[in-house]
Amino acid sequence: MPWTKRNYPPSLKNFEPRVRGKAVEIANALLEEGYEAGRAIAIATSQAKEWNENHPEQEAASGTAVNLRVVPHEGSWAIKRQGSRQPEAVAPTKEAAENKAKQIASDENICVIVHRRDGTVEKSFNYR
Template identity: 40%
Template sequence: MSWSKQDYPESLKNLPSDVRNKAIEIGNALLDEGYEEGRAIAIATDRAHKSEEGTQTDKAEYHVTVHDDGWQLKKAEGERAIMVEETKEKLLERAKRYATDHSGTLVVYKEDGSVENHLYQK
């Protein structure tokens, strides 16, 4: 089943519209090639983000990852945590503001280390 701008997987809903539209386009091509839907979503999302990165080169990238004391915000390639919170939810509240104030993007990870979401701050 093909996806459209009105009917697409739930996991694409938090993407910026331009990235989501690119992911839908790529995902449909992958589905046509016989990829399983879950795999198509993952590949399409990754490729759409990489496509968008070319237009976002001036933005710093910050990562939300697991930390010994809960969750941390680090700048990509950074050595130390910018901030740490006990819960992911508390950290995301602060991290979104921080990324916005610093014209950055957030890459949010799951506990297992896989990417959960990319958030483009304005």
């Protein structure tokens, strides 16, 4: 039976809700892959802590998301504000988009999250 936000292993009770939620998500995925429950919890706990360090929560004073994301876009790479549909900039290569995003993020003291072509997160940069 998968765990939920309200029904989770006792070992996760002292985690912040955001990290606990991610750990539950990871543990459930590992259970589906056939991992034993104890091993799934241990792996999920470690990965959720790492995820939390690499993906800090951001709050914008204006109510808009402030993280920049480098994502694939129509055969090129785009820089988008988290939560925005429109690219802030488009570059022909991932490297060019990443460099531009890092420059913007550094100027604005925000984070850059770089995605792979399949949409998963590859790396992040925190300029806060």
